Amino acid sequence: MELDDKGHDQAQALVGRVKGLPIKAVVRSPLLRCRLTVEPLAAELGLEPVIDDRLAEVDYGQWTGLALKDLMKEPLWAVVQQQPSAAVFPGGEGLAQVQARAVAAVREHDRRLAVEHGHDVLWIACTHGDVIKSVVADALGTHLDSFQRITADPASISVIRYTPMRPFVLHVNHTGAELASALSAPPPAPDDKSANDAVVGGSTD
Incomplete structure (x- = not known):
């Protein structure tokens, strides 16, 4: 699916939004709208963006291209809203599968880039709404059944x-x-174990 004019404007605006940040890599979904977004x-x-199929959009199977007003009448709609971990799209994949593949991809690229550079680095993964929500839910330690509480515009x-x-x-x-x-602070030293700890009461800065 192509980006509309607003999408192209948003893609161009991303350049200014992250200006000055030490971004070391870009990884993206294979779909066209992600390619156009990160170009x-x-x-x-x-x-040069790295393409990772594990960051692709959810395979909605027979739901692909159908109007939301029609999908909302389907029994599966309530499952997607209330218990997404049990949702499997007919002819497609389940949301639990999506989370597993996306989280594996993000964590793998993060480890790879840290090894390549000798420390944590800032990098970008460009993917899709439900995929982002599933990765954020994992990072928050939140069950996938609560991922609909997360917004990814x-x-x-x-x-x-x-x-x-x-x-x-x-x-978020x-x-x-x-x-x-x-995001502008220098990365912690590899042997700085305090970088793994949460600050009690929040930041001390």
């Missing part, structure tokens, strides 16, 4: 920092003009 940013950064940015002990969720559904908070 301006990747060109600005001088990076088009061209929004959610930021997760993975450590050996736990993920830290820094941003960020749609502001500039993304900077907590």
